[in-house]
Structures are given as structure tokens and as C-alpha cells.
Amino acid sequence: MNINYTLKRSRKRRKTISLQISDNSEVTICAPHFTPAGEINRFVREKQNWIQRTIQKQISLRTKEKEYTTGELFYYLGESFPLEVFFEENARKGLVFWRDRFYLNSPDAAVDGMSFFVSWYKKKAREHLTQRVDFFSRKLSLQPRQVKITSAGKRWGSCSEDNNLSFSFRLIMAPPEVIDYVVVHELMHIREKSHSSRFWKLIEAVMPEYKIHRHWLKEESGKFIL
Ligand SMILES: [Zn+2]
Numbered sequence: 096m097n098i099n100y101t102l103k104r105s106r107k108r109r110k111t112i113s114l115q116i117s118d119n120s121e122v123t124i125c126a127p128h129f130t131p132a133g134e135i136n137r138f139v140r141e142k143q144n145w146i147q148r149t150i151q152k153q154i155s156l157r158t159k160e161k162e163y164t165t166g167e168l169f170y171y172l173g174e175s176f177p178l179e180v181f182f183e184e185n186a187r188k189g190l191v192f193w194r195d196r197f198y199l200n201s202p203d204a205a206v207d208g209m210s211f212f213v214s215w216y217k218k219k220a221r222e223h224l225t226q227r228v229d230f231f232s233r234k235l236s237l238q239p240r241q242v243k244i245t246s247a248g249k250r251w252g253s254c255s256e257d258n259n260l261s262f263s264f265r266l267i268m269a270p271p272e273v274i275d276y277v278v279v280h281e282l283m284h285i286r287e288k289s290h291s292s293r294f295w296k297l298i299e300a301v302m303p304e305y306k307i308h309r310h311w312l313k314e315e316s317g318k319f320i321l
Contacts, residue, residue, distance in 0.1 A: 097138055098146055105129045112138045119314040120150045161321055163208025169197055170319060171219070171290045173270025181205045190215045209321050213246070213264070220244050220267040227278045228260065235301065251312060252277045254284035268310065268319045276308035 112130060115123045115161040119305035126135055139146075161167060171192070178197040190211040191198045194281040201207055221244050228242050239260045254260050260281045266274055279301050287294040298305050 098122060098143060099122050100139065102126065102302075103133065113144070114138075114142055114148065116149050116153075118153070120153050122146060122150075129139055136208075151223065159214075159320070163199065163204040163212075165286070169212065170268035171216075172223075172267065173273070180208075189292065205307070212321055215242055216267050217264040219223050220264040221261065223267055223274065227275060228282065231278050231301075235279075235282055239280045239282065239285060251279040254281045254288075256288075258285045265319045269316070273305070273308045273311050275300060276305050278306070 101124070103123060104127070105125055106128045109125065109127045109161050112124060112126045112135060114162065115125070119125070124135060124139065125136075132253050134270060163178070163180065165180045166180060167178045169178055170176075176192070176195050176197055178199060180199045180201065181203045183200055184202075186200055188200050188207075191200075192215070195259045199211060201211065206286075216313075225242060228239065232238055239254070241259045243259065243261045244264050245261045246277060247261070248265070252260065252262045262277065264280070267279055268290050279298060283294060283301075287297060302308075
């Protein structure tokens with residue numbers, strides 16, 4: 096297997112070749128400026144197995160489906176909180192979020208845990224997104240016709256021809272500033288439907304750091320699996 100990597104040659108006093116794997120599995124090799132290509136290739140070949148193992152581990156962690164057991168972590172507004180599963184027959188079945196912890200009352204969480212989480216997330220997403228759309232819609236004087244919460248897996252938001260906005264409930268797992276970026280993005284489509292350079296300039300005027308949030312969604316959202 097070929098390893099894709101970015102090579103950074105350093106003019107500074109670096110003496111050895113080193114290797115980094117980012118959280119999203121990008122490999123960077125740092126080498127002293129005049130290191131011959133052969134030496135770099137040999138270095139990568141030697142580390143190949145380790146690189147592959149590390150990336151595999153990252154991928155399986157990132158895409159692991161939830162089992163709805165005690166101790167598992169669930170995202171909400173960019174932070175992760177542990178779940179506690181219990182069963183109390185006389186109490187109401189379902190999911191409660193209290194003092195930085197999720198409590199799920201269910202005799203069979205593996206079976207119904209997901210649907211309890213989905214409805215909880217949808218409710219929170221509706222509250223939060225309605226409020227943020229309202230805020231930015233006043234600020235930007237852009238009025239959507241309707242705001243819908245969807246179950247889309249990959250599409251965070253959309254704006255239809257007649258300016259109905261949709262947002263995936265999964266967005267509520269992201270940090271507030273990332274959610275705001277998606278809100279501003281979709282609202283801006285009311286003014287400009289395509290992703291033209293004008294569109295990105297309009298976004299930048301409202302949110303100069305928008306690229307950080309866009310990048311975050313691309314790289315981190317794999318964690319939002321239920
Ligand atoms: Zn768009």
C-alpha cells in the first residue's frame with residue numbers, strides 16, 4: 096500500500112526525520128532541508144506498518160456505531176457527555192440530560208436507545224436552530240419561509256428555491272459557532288443561491304473566520320454517528 100503524505104522540508108536546525116498523523120489521518124513528514132528523497136522513502140517504508148495501524152485505529156474509532164451502554168460519550172453543542180443507562184420500572188422511560196450527563200431509563204437500551212437520542216437531539220436542534228435563525232435573520236434582514244429539522248446524515252443544511260431552510264438534527268452535536276456558520280450559510284442562500292465567489296464574500300463579511308468552521312464540519316463530523 097502507498098502512504099500519502101505531505102512532506103515539509105525544514106531550513107531550521109532540524110537533524111532528524113519525523114512523522115505526524117493528525118486526528119483526521121493526514122500524514123506529515125518533516126525532514127531537514129537537504130535530506131535525499133531516497134532516505135525519506137526508506138523512512139516511510141520503515142514506518143509503514145505503524146502508520147497503517149494508527150490510521151486504521153482512528154477510522155474505526157471515528158465510525159464506531161453507538162451501543163447505548165453506560166459510559167459511552169454523546170455529543171451536544173460540541174462537548175461530549177457520558178451516558179448512564181438504568182431501568183426503573185415505575186419511572187418514565189426515556190432520556191434525560193441533567194448536570195452534564197445523559198440518563199436513559201430503558202430495559203433494553205441497545206434496542207431503543209437510538210430512537211430516544213434521536214428525538215432528544217431533534218427537540219434540542221429545533222429549539223436552538225429556531226433561535227439562531229431568528230437572530231441572524233434579523234441581523235442580515237434575510238427572512239426564510241420556513242425552518243425544518245431533518246434526519247439527513249451528510250447534509251447539514253439546505254435552502255430551497257423558495258427559501259425554506261432545512262437543518263439536520265445532527266448539527267446540534269457541533270459547537271455553537273459551527274452551528275452559527277451553517278445558519279449564516281443557508282440564510283445567505285436566500286440572497287445568493289449558488290456558491291459563487293460573491294456568495295463566499297458575503298459569508299466572509301458576516302463571519303470572517305467561516306473557513307475554520309467549514310473545515311471543522313468536514314473533518315470532525317464523522318464523530319456524530321448514532
Ligand atoms: Zn450552500
